[in-house]
Amino acid sequence: MATFFxxxxxxxxxSLGLPDSLLGSAWPVMQxxxxxxxxxxxMLFMVVAAGTIVSSLASGxxxxxxxxxxxxxxxxxxxxxxxxGFSASPSxxxxxxCAIPLGLGAGSxxxxxxxxxxxxxxxxxxSWLHCFWGVGATLGPVIMSRFIAADGSxxxxxxxVSAIQFVxxxxxxxxxxxxxxxxxxxxxxxxxxxxxxxxIPSEKGASASVSPLRMPGVKPALAAFLFYxxxxxxxxxxxxxxxxxxxxxxxxxxxxxxxxxxxxxxVGRLITGFVTFKVSNRALIRTGQxxxxxxxxxxxxxxPSVCSLVGLLAIGLGLAPIYPCMxxxxxxxxxxxxxQTIMGFQMAVAYTGSTFMPPLLGLLASRFGIAVFPPYVxxxxxxxxxxxxxxxxxxxxxxxxxx
Numbered sequence: 009m010a011t012f013f014x015x016x017x018x019x020x021x022x023s024l025g026l027p028d029s030l031l032g033s034a035w036p037v038m039q040x041x042x043x044x045x046x047x048x049x050x051m052l053f054m055v056v057a058a059g060t061i062v063s064s065l066a067s068g069x070x071x072x073x074x075x076x077x078x079x080x081x082x083x084x085x086x087x088x089x090x091x092x093g094f095s096a097s098p099s100x101x102x103x104x105x106c107a108i109p110l111g112l113g114a115g116s117x118x119x120x121x122x123x124x125x126x127x128x129x130x131x132x133x134x135s136w137l138h139c140f141w142g143v144g145a146t147l148g149p150v151i152m153s154r155f156i157a158a159d160g161s162x163x164x165x166x167x168x169v170s171a172i173q174f175v176x177x178x179x180x181x182x183x184x185x186x187x188x189x190x191x192x193x194x195x196x197x198x199x200x201x202x203x204x205x206x207x208i209p210s211e212k213g214a215s216a217s218v219s220p221l222r223m224p225g226v227k228p229a230l231a232a233f234l235f236y237x238x239x240x241x242x243x244x245x246x247x248x249x250x251x252x253x254x255x256x257x258x259x260x261x262x263x264x265x266x267x268x269x270x271x272x273x274x275v276g277r278l279i280t281g282f283v284t285f286k287v288s289n290r291a292l293i294r295t296g297q298x299x300x301x302x303x304x305x306x307x308x309x310x311x312p313s314v315c316s317l318v319g320l321l322a323i324g325l326g327l328a329p330i331y332p333c334m335x336x337x338x339x340x341x342x343x344x345x346x347x348q349t350i351m352g353f354q355m356a357v358a359y360t361g362s363t364f365m366p367p368l369l370g371l372l373a374s375r376f377g378i379a380v381f382p383p384y385v386x387x388x389x390x391x392x393x394x395x396x397x398x399x400x401x402x403x404x405x406x407x408x409x410x411x
Contacts, residue, residue: 013190014133016183017121018140020080023176024117025144026151026169027091027110034152034162041162044100050367052107057363059111060118064356067119068349076120077187081180083120086113088173095166115355123351126336127344128190131289132281134336135329139281142274223342225402226350228395230357232334235392237358238365239300239385240327243269245366246373247320250381255313265317269324276328289333289340290400296333297393299326304389308382323385330392331358341403 031038035049063070063083071079086109093106125134152165221227247269251262280292299322306319338354339347365388372380 013183013186014129016179016186017125018137019176019179020084020117020121021137021140022144022147023084023087023173024114024121025141025146026148026172027087027114029145029148030091030152030166030169034156034165037156037160037162042097042100042103048100052103054363055104055107056111056114057359059108060115060359061111061356061363063112063115064119064352064359067116067352067355070116071120071123071348071352075187076124077180077184079120080117081177081184083113083117084173084180085177086110087117088170088177091166091170091173095163095170115359119348119352119355122335122355123338123348124187126351127339127347131284131333131336134332135277135281135284138332139274139277142270142277146270146274221353223346223350225341225399226353228399228402229334229338229341229350230353232392232395232399233331233354233358234361234365235388235395236327236330236334237361239323239388239392240273240331241362242366242369242381242385242388243320243323246369246378246381249373250307250378251313251316253378254381255316257313265320269320272321272324273328276325277332280329280332283329284333289337292329293333293337293396294393294400296326296329297389297396299323300330301386301389301393302326304382304386308386334396341399 031049031052038044039048067079074082090106090108090110090113094103094110097103097106121137122134125137148169151168152162155161155165155168158164244266248259248262248266251257251265252259257265283292303319303322303324303326306315306322309315335351335354338351342350369381369384372384
């Protein structure tokens with residue numbers, strides 16, 4: 009039952025990734041069709057991101073009141089309805105209104121599923137969970153491009169993805185009774201809530217009454233999430249421009265290498281799921297950060313273009329284990345009592361990093377040129393490593409591998 013239910017969770021994460029890449033692939037057709045300014049895509053992205061941040065911050069309270077199953081169902085229903093609204097929107101204003109539930113739905117389901125898997129499954133499943141997000145993010149543009157190529161309609165692409173989301177809503181509706189049954193079976197069924205809430209590691213020396221944000225290690229943990237997502241999204245958004253303007257590649261070749269960067273993240277997470285059988289989360293996080301730093305160094309050094317390409321691939325592979333392993337460590341680091349709330353804060357800070365750090369580079373690049381890209385990413389990756397090591401120092405001995 010637990011394995012079958014895990015398939016449903018994987019499907020939910022594919023559906024979470026599907027809308028994330030739709031706007032960028034559809035905007036060249038949407039923009040003239042709606043007579044919208046070119047920069048309106050950024051405004052839509054910000055509205056979705058703002059909704060996601062708000063729902064992530066509130067997810068701890070929402071999940072405790074409604075449970076992960078009902079929250080996931082309602083969130084997916086909101087997402088499906090929002091995408092249906094996108095397909096029928098007659099103007100930019102309607103797109104903005106539909107972007108609000110799209111963001112609100114994404115934040116709660118992201119935090120809820122991450123907490124559920126971290127609490128009830130081993131580390132490999134967290135890595136594979138985020139691998140399936142990559143599958144969804146890859147399929148979104150594929151679906152959209154087929155409809156655009158067939159009849160030039162971006163609306164049909166949004167309608168198709170909305171239909172997929174509604175199918176998932178039906179599956180989640182019938183699987184509602186399984187959430188508590190699987191959770192009970194994964195925790196032994198006989199553990200009391202009090203027993204679960206007492207598993208805050210003793211080396212933290214934190215009282216159960218301490219606010220989660222004041223627990224030792226929470227602030228560097230949140231900072232590590234901010235810098236991680238900042239690095240991931242900055243490389244994805246500006247890497248192609250750097251390769252074209254500084255390294256002299258063609259736009260087509262640069263786009264191919266950026267797709268390989270995302271492919272490195274997806275494949276790396278698939279591999280990480282197997283590696284967690286033998287290696288601890290903490291070791292994988294540190295190794296990934298060092299590999300990402302090495303990749304950014306290759307970008308920064310005045311070496312042949314092929315070294316920059318290898319650097320991008322190294323960054324993708326290095327980033328692969330960091331995010332899922334940090335998420336899976338949340339209950340280990342801060343205890344099950346606080347994990348739901350802290351997971352929501354982590355999601356909010358992560359989305360904040362991916363929302364604001366790439367535009368910050370854009371401002372710097374407009375003033376100093378895109379050549380600031382490598383040092384910006386290098387400093388961000390170094391800050392991520394420093395925050396993670398500060399967290400390790402506060403928490404002491406790592407948990408055993410395979411958690």
